Amino acid sequence: METSGFYSPRTDTFPAGLRVLVVDDDPTWLKILEKMLKKCSYEVTTSCLAREALDLLRERKDGFDIVISDVNMPDMDGFKLLEHVGLEMDLPVIMMSVDGETSRVMKGVQHGACDYLLKPIRMKELRNIWQHVFRKKIHEVRDIESHEGIEDIQIMKSGSDQSDDGYLFSGGNFALGKKRKDYIESKQDDKDFGDPSSLKKARVVWTVDLHQKFVKAVNQIGFEKVGPKKILDLMNVPWLTRENVASHLQKYRLYLSRIQKDNDLRASFGGMKHSDLSSKDSDGIIGFQNPIMQQDGVVNGHYGIPRSILVQPANPKTYEGDLKGVISLPMTEKRAQVGDTSETHKASSSSLNHSFGSLERDARYPAFDSTVQTQYSWGEEVPKVQFGQEHKPHLQSENGFNHLPLLQVNNPQPSPSTELIPFYKERHKPAHVEVSPSHSTKCRNQNVRRETLMENAFGSFSVQPDIHTTNFKPSEPIASPIWSNETRGLDHISITHLESAQGNLIPGRGSAFASLNEDLHTFLQGGCSSTNLGLQNKELLQCIDTELIAEVSPYLYDALRFDYECSSDSNLYPVIDQGLFIA
Amino acid sequence: MERNQLHRQVANMRKSLFDQGFLDEQFIQLEELQDDANPNFVEEVVTLYYRDSTRLILNIEQALEKSPLDFTKLDSLMHQFKGSSSSIGAKKVKLECTQFKEYCKAANGEGCKRTFQQVKKEYGTLKKKIEVYFQVDGRRWLGGVAISGGIALRQWRRINIRRDGTGKGASSRSGVDWTGGIEVVRI
Numbered sequence: 001m002e003t004s005g006f007y008s009p010r011t012d013t014f015p016a017g018l019r020v021l022v023v024d025d026d027p028t029w030l031k032i033l034e035k036m037l038k039k040c041s042y043e044v045t046t047s048c049l050a051r052e053a054l055d056l057l058r059e060r061k062d063g064f065d066i067v068i069s070d071v072n073m074p075d076m077d078g079f080k081l082l083e084h085v086g087l088e089m090d091l092p093v094i095m096m097s098v099d100g101e102t103s104r105v106m107k108g109v110q111h112g113a114c115d116y117l118l119k120p121i122r123m124k125e126l127r128n129i130w131q132h133v134f135r136k137k138i139h140e141v142r143d144i145e146s147h148e149g150i151e152d153i154q155i156m157k158s159g160s161d162q163s164d165d166g167y168l169f170s171g172g173n174f175a176l177g178k179k180r181k182d183y184i185e186s187k188q189d190d191k192d193f194g195d196p197s198s199l200k201k202a203r204v205v206w207t208v209d210l211h212q213k214f215v216k217a218v219n220q221i222g223f224e225k226v227g228p229k230k231i232l233d234l235m236n237v238p239w240l241t242r243e244n245v246a247s248h249l250q251k252y253r254l255y256l257s258r259i260q261k262d263n264d265l266r267a268s269f270g271g272m273k274h275s276d277l278s279s280k281d282s283d284g285i286i287g288f289q290n291p292i293m294q295q296d297g298v299v300n301g302h303y304g305i306p307r308s309i310l311v312q313p314a315n316p317k318t319y320e321g322d323l324k325g326v327i328s329l330p331m332t333e334k335r336a337q338v339g340d341t342s343e344t345h346k347a348s349s350s351s352l353n354h355s356f357g358s359l360e361r362d363a364r365y366p367a368f369d370s371t372v373q374t375q376y377s378w379g380e381e382v383p384k385v386q387f388g389q390e391h392k393p394h395l396q397s398e399n400g401f402n403h404l405p406l407l408q409v410n411n412p413q414p415s416p417s418t419e420l421i422p423f424y425k426e427r428h429k430p431a432h433v434e435v436s437p438s439h440s441t442k443c444r445n446q447n448v449r450r451e452t453l454m455e456n457a458f459g460s461f462s463v464q465p466d467i468h469t470t471n472f473k474p475s476e477p478i479a480s481p482i483w484s485n486e487t488r489g490l491d492h493i494s495i496t497h498l499e500s501a502q503g504n505l506i507p508g509r510g511s512a513f514a515s516l517n518e519d520l521h522t523f524l525q526g527g528c529s530s531t532n533l534g535l536q537n538k539e540l541l542q543c544i545d546t547e548l549i550a551e552v553s554p555y556l557y558d559a560l561r562f563d564y565e566c567s568s569d570s571n572l573y574p575v576i577d578q579g580l581f582i583a
Numbered sequence: 584m585e586r587n588q589l590h591r592q593v594a595n596m597r598k599s600l601f602d603q604g605f606l607d608e609q610f611i612q613l614e615e616l617q618d619d620a621n622p623n624f625v626e627e628v629v630t631l632y633y634r635d636s637t638r639l640i641l642n643i644e645q646a647l648e649k650s651p652l653d654f655t656k657l658d659s660l661m662h663q664f665k666g667s668s669s670s671i672g673a674k675k676v677k678l679e680c681t682q683f684k685e686y687c688k689a690a691n692g693e694g695c696k697r698t699f700q701q702v703k704k705e706y707g708t709l710k711k712k713i714e715v716y717f718q719v720d721g722r723r724w725l726g727g728v729a730i731s732g733g734i735a736l737r738q739w740r741r742i743n744i745r746r747d748g749t750g751k752g753a754s755s756r757s758g759v760d761w762t763g764g765i766e767v768v769r770i
Contacts, residue, residue, distance in 0.1 A: 026663070028632040028670040035616045035624060072662055098666040120609040120669045123616070 015130030016041040019063065023053040023081065024070040036123045050076035057089050064091060065133045071097040071104065079111045086112040092132035096121060206248060214248060593720050600716065605709050609672030626717050632671045633710055639664040640703065647696055657695060658687040675705040
């Protein structure tokens with residue numbers, strides 16, 4: 001279905017016909033809830049497996065209005081499912097449990113649940129769940145409208161003015177002034193990307209041609225005198241609105257200013273990657289990307305040690321920087337361990353460099369978008385360029401392992417770890433420690449070792465995307481679902497990509513890693529302070545089988561993509577291309 | 584006439600189940616969900632519960648036999664069972680489950696084992712009572728006719744025995760019109 005609930009043809013009968021997906025491993029409850037919801041005239045789909053439910057949701061995008069899920073499920077933690085849904089589909093999720101402890105409820109809310117019901121559930125409680133769907137729709141509209149309004153008034157204002165969009169920063173604990181401003185601007189731009197007049201999130205895609213026209217118009221008018229109206233007139237594109245041009249212009253300006261900064265550094269470092277890295281403290285994405293690029297470009301045949309990465313952790317300003325350092329380091333180390341893939345890496349590195357380079361310019365443009373896109377493209381390119389078919393299955397199955405490198409960072413880098421802690425703490429308020437000891441002990445067990453390994457790896461991985469996304473939304477609450485929920489119109493493309501990425505995350509099965517991934521998520525859900533991760537990482541590292549390492553290394557860079565694998569999404573390429581600022 | 588008595592019997596049984604704390608409001612919720620589309624809804628749900636919970640009980644039993652006891656796992660298993668029991672409103676069972684979880688938190692193995700025996704006991708008691716209830720209730724909406732008269736008779740007699748607390752079927756006739764009208768007919 002095209003639209004959901006509110007603006008669908010069923011609007012007149014709303015809330016009747018609300019499409020609910022119920023996930024609960026208890027068949028008795030499933031039956032009861034189904035009956036209750038049917039009595040409310042809702043359209044019910046049930047599933048006793050979280051994974052199955054996720055598949056259903058992915059298959060039928062826009063096929064559901066709301067998800068109700070139990071917290072305790074054997075195959076996947078309810079909170080993890082909650083996050084997935086929030087990230088990929090941005091649907092309201094209601095949690096259920098027989099346990100009504102405050103900490104659990106808090107956890108649910110933190111992960112983005114819009115409600116938490118206690119079992120036994122009364123029908124009257126279910127009758128009103130449509131309010132969550134309705135509320136979301138309203139916020140969407142409000143967001144889009146407010147964005148447009150602001151766009152009209154202020155194009156290049158500072159971020160503080162734009163903080164009127166309370167929803168962007170509600171609950172956000174990150175007081176990172178400059179970053180916030182950039183974030184706001186980019187967010188606004190992304191928002192405005194959408195068709196202003198429609199409540200749907202159709203975005204204006206700035207194709208290469210369109211951008212060329214734009215640049216030509218700007219140059220014609222003269223950069224100093226340029227204004228959205230003039231550009232629009234010159235471009236002579238009927239369907240383009242002034243708002244679209246305005247936001248694009250804003251981004252273009254930012255891009256140009258950044259290019260100027262880069263130009264000086266470019267020569268000395270042979271690439272903008274490093275320059276971007278060092279000059280960036282507000283754009284977490286680029287920083288994150290840069291280390292990777294650095295590896296490619298600097299060290300032959302290896303994703304070598306990115307010098308720039310070392311710079312990052314030293315940057316006190318941005319926790320993102322620290323995270324980047326953290327993220328990139330493991331790759332380096334991993335690479336060092338396995339050298340056989342160096343050639344293949346090299347082969348692709350140049351292609352990756354190019355794509356990365358151009359994307360980097362774009363990085364700040366739709367901040368989150370570009371990162372995600374970049375990652376996507378990167379991931380896509382690598383499989384195609386470097387690895388033959390035989391690698392593909394590995395790629396998918398290695399999902400969990402791809403994140404092992406992330407763990408390594410935590411291990412030898414106590415400082416990045418500690419810097420991660422604040423982030424973690426904000427994200428997971430409840431105590432995290434309880435998970436660690438069990439993992440440590442588990443590590444001794446051979447069989448469980450891998451699981452624990454994966455768990456931890458995935459744990460950090462799971463967090464990474466959040467960190468990653470949070471990089472761009474510093475003022476947003478850390479929990480991705482919350483972010484998604486509240487910034488509905490933001491980065492539609494990126495969310496879409498995330499969808500497919502996350503979608504591939506799960507489908508990439510075929511090995512035990514699949515379940516391990518889930519365990520990792522579960523582990524993460526339990527909360528994990530980075531110090532604990534660090535400790536466990538040590539053990540984990542020791543537990544890593546060498547063959548696993550060998551398998552993993554070719555795909556280490558994948559870790560940076562956070563497993564946003566979208567080999568199936570060919571449409572990513574066009575999007576990325578179109579997103580490029582081709583000077 | 585017989586039907587009225589049948590109705591009364593059902594009502595009494597039901598009331599006692601609630602009064603004695605075997606069932607709570609959730610059971611009423613289930614009853615309210617029952618409609619023409621799902622005329623046997625409550626019975627289906629309860630049957631489903633007893634089928635699924637057998638597995639859960641087995642898991643807990645196995646976990647209790649391990650040494651040392653994994654209290655986290657026990658707590659998690661019991662959590663599942665408790666959630667399931669809450670679905671039909673099994674009040675006493677749920678209380679014992681809560682007690683069990685308390686012992687888990689306190690890492691009291693003996694307490695857990697003891698409480699689990701209580702859980703099973705309540706579980707079994709409720710099962711029997713509910714079975715009877717459904718039989719009687721079933722007779723109500725079936726009109727008591729669908730089943731072969733012989734069987735219906737036997738069931739009637741058994742019910743009567745239970746209700747009156749008498750050991751023999753014959754003497755209980757006075758309390759109830761056990762002929763049940765049509766049910767008496769043997770097939």
